[in-house]
Amino acid sequence: MRDSLPMKNTSASRLGPGAKRSTPSGGLQAWLPRLVLAPSVAISLFFVYGFMLWTFVLSLTSSRMLPSYDFVGFGQYARLMANERWWVASTNLMIFGVLFVAVCLVIGALLAILLDQKIRQEGALRTIYLYPMALSFIVTGVVWKWLLNPQLGIQAMVQGWGFESFRFDWIVDPDMAIYTLVIAAVWQASGFVMALFLAGLRGIDDSIIKAAQLDGASLPRIYLRVVMPCLRPVVFSAVMILAHIAIKSFDLVVALTGGGPGYATDLPATFMYAHAFTRAQIGLGSASAMLMLGGVLAILIPYLYSELRSRKHG
Amino acid sequence: MANVIRRQTPTARLGRGLLYSVLILAALFYILPLVVMLMTSVKPLSEISAGSLLSLPQNPTLAPWTKAWGEACTGMRCEGVGGYFWNSFAIVIPAVLISTTIGALNGYALTKWRFKGSELVFALMLFGCFIPFQVVLLPMAQTLGWLGISSSRAGLILVHVVFGIAFTTLFFRNFYVGIPNELVSAAKLDGAGFFRIFWRILLPVSAPIIVVSVIWQFTQIWNDFLFGVAFSAHNTQPVTVALNNLVNTSTGVREYNVDMAAAMIAALPTLVVYVLAGKYFVRGLTAGSVKG
Numbered sequence: 001m002r003d004s005l006p007m008k009n010t011s012a013s014r015l016g017p018g019a020k021r022s023t024p025s026g027g028l029q030a031w032l033p034r035l036v037l038a039p040s041v042a043i044s045l046f047f048v049y050g051f052m053l054w055t056f057v058l059s060l061t062s063s064r065m066l067p068s069y070d071f072v073g074f075g076q077y078a079r080l081m082a083n084e085r086w087w088v089a090s091t092n093l094m095i096f097g098v099l100f101v102a103v104c105l106v107i108g109a110l111l112a113i114l115l116d117q118k119i120r121q122e123g124a125l126r127t128i129y130l131y132p133m134a135l136s137f138i139v140t141g142v143v144w145k146w147l148l149n150p151q152l153g154i155q156a157m158v159q160g161w162g163f164e165s166f167r168f169d170w171i172v173d174p175d176m177a178i179y180t181l182v183i184a185a186v187w188q189a190s191g192f193v194m195a196l197f198l199a200g201l202r203g204i205d206d207s208i209i210k211a212a213q214l215d216g217a218s219l220p221r222i223y224l225r226v227v228m229p230c231l232r233p234v235v236f237s238a239v240m241i242l243a244h245i246a247i248k249s250f251d252l253v254v255a256l257t258g259g260g261p262g263y264a265t266d267l268p269a270t271f272m273y274a275h276a277f278t279r280a281q282i283g284l285g286s287a288s289a290m291l292m293l294g295g296v297l298a299i300l301i302p303y304l305y306s307e308l309r310s311r312k313h314g
Numbered sequence: 315m316a317n318v319i320r321r322q323t324p325t326a327r328l329g330r331g332l333l334y335s336v337l338i339l340a341a342l343f344y345i346l347p348l349v350v351m352l353m354t355s356v357k358p359l360s361e362i363s364a365g366s367l368l369s370l371p372q373n374p375t376l377a378p379w380t381k382a383w384g385e386a387c388t389g390m391r392c393e394g395v396g397g398y399f400w401n402s403f404a405i406v407i408p409a410v411l412i413s414t415t416i417g418a419l420n421g422y423a424l425t426k427w428r429f430k431g432s433e434l435v436f437a438l439m440l441f442g443c444f445i446p447f448q449v450v451l452l453p454m455a456q457t458l459g460w461l462g463i464s465s466s467r468a469g470l471i472l473v474h475v476v477f478g479i480a481f482t483t484l485f486f487r488n489f490y491v492g493i494p495n496e497l498v499s500a501a502k503l504d505g506a507g508f509f510r511i512f513w514r515i516l517l518p519v520s521a522p523i524i525v526v527s528v529i530w531q532f533t534q535i536w537n538d539f540l541f542g543v544a545f546s547a548h549n550t551q552p553v554t555v556a557l558n559n560l561v562n563t564s565t566g567v568r569e570y571n572v573d574m575a576a577a578m579i580a581a582l583p584t585l586v587v588y589v590l591a592g593k594y595f596v597r598g599l600t601a602g603s604v605k606g
């Protein structure tokens with residue numbers, strides 16, 4: 001009997017049609033939600049999807065100072081592939097992204113586990129670990145540029161303590177400057193990963209841990225073998241979010257190293273901005289933006305897939 | 315767990331000591347840059363070149379702050395970051411209010427008035443949370459030009475609203491999903507309309523998620539640099555852009571104390587929000603990643 005009704009099995013739609021039929025102004029009321037959503041959908045279609053398409057079209061043209069619609073096929077992508085600076089930027093993103101994600105995960109997980117041991121003043125510590133996340137990457141960049149300044153920053157301070165041979169001049173060293181980005185970004189975001197892990201740990205049933213303890217397992221072992229596997233979804237989310245931050249990193253590079261020395265710390269985001277807005281290479285800049293989008297999609301699709309799947313289950 | 319540890323005294327005490335030392339060392343790593351920034355911002359230049367990072371200010375002065383606020387050069391102009399600080403507020407406040415309102419209505423329509431395809435609409439909008447903004451910069455510049463609002467505060471407000479509603483919709487949708495449908499359907503049976511139900515039933519319980527959304531949007535827009543630098547002129551720049559210009563202005567002596575004071579000024583509003591409402595800030599950060 002129930003099967004013959006053309007209704008979905010969710011509570012909302014079960015109530016929806018009946019309610020609509022009984023309201024006097026049913027017609028308008030039924031359309032109001034759609035009308036309310038319409039501007040946002042239109043905005044989304046135009047400003048997100050339309051603009052993506054538009055940038056793709058621009059990437060197929062020879063546009064320089066101004067957008068022109070003189071199509072050159074995938075010529076800009078070929079130029080990009082032959083561009084040494086683009087390869088530096090992409091390689092930098094790999095180095096920066098992998099290190100940033102890995103170090104944040106390790107520090108975040110470690111701090112969360114340590115904080116979960118019924119610590120006094122846990123709230124205060126948590127507040128301190130997390131506050132950098134409230135700052136602008138520009139502020140972070142300005143501060144760390146100061147700390148990493150060889151003449152006046154950490155290097156000078158340690159040398160002042162008597163360690164004359166101490167060297168920490170990465171920010172002016174083309175081979176090491178990329179790691180200063182990692183340091184500053186980890187400083188900013190690792191507290192956030194700690195918060196994610198802590199929320200995950202608090203969600204784990206204590207009895208699992210108690211049971212493992214009764215079996216005589218040591219604490220580190222319990223965390224590695226019992227707790228961490230439970231936190232796999234947290235690790236997954238954290239990796240997605242951090243990778244996403246890494247690909248979008250722009251402000252931090254601008255403020256901390258300005259892409260330098262030379263273009264040693266360029267990332268795709270700064271490459272795109274420099275070419276599209278200051279070097280009058282709109283076509284090339286668009287092509288690099290499309291490749292960035294491709295990179296985000298490669299990370300995003302598995303994430304959204306799992307999000308939507310778990311939402312259906314929940 | 316902690317109970318078990320406490321019972322095994324001598325080694326456990328050592329363990330606890332170690333535990334606290336690691337946690338405190340980590341706290342120093344996070345807090346010291348802020349301390350150095352603050353101390354540097356109240357030192358005269360002579361103390362900076364003579365002393366070290368961690369030496370306490372001998373003759374604290376607010377001169378760097380007043381200079382950063384009203385006199386320091388940001389590019390060609392020497393008016394400090396004060397004007398840009400207010401610019402940021404003029405951009406952030408309308409953008410936050412508009413995007414939060416739209417997000418609330420969207421979230422409500424998507425959860426309490428589901429229709430065929432409403433999940434698809436949500437998925438469609440959600441995607442806007444994830445795109446790298448580089449992919450919209452050039453078309454946006456041209457569109458703002460067509461609308462006659464390029465390099466204006468109105469233009470920046472529009473940009474932040476457009477790319478903010480994906481997040482605010484996500485917040486409100488996930489919050490309203492957890493509000494029982496019974497009240498809403500009873501009100502529908504009584505003939506209450508769309509806005510009346512929102513006003514009477516949903517809005518009164520929405521305070522926590524409104525705070526989350528406002529804080530998230532405030533922090534995001536205040537801290538924005540990419541849109542600010544791409545779509546503003548000298549008189550409409552947000553404070554992040556002005557700060558970057560100030561630090562990179564290469565005329566005269568490098569005044570690190572002024573740089574740090576300007577950085578503090580740019581950081582203060584979001585820091586204050588974080589200190590006052592940290593719980594909601596964390597909730598916003600984790601809203602997209604940890605469900606429930």
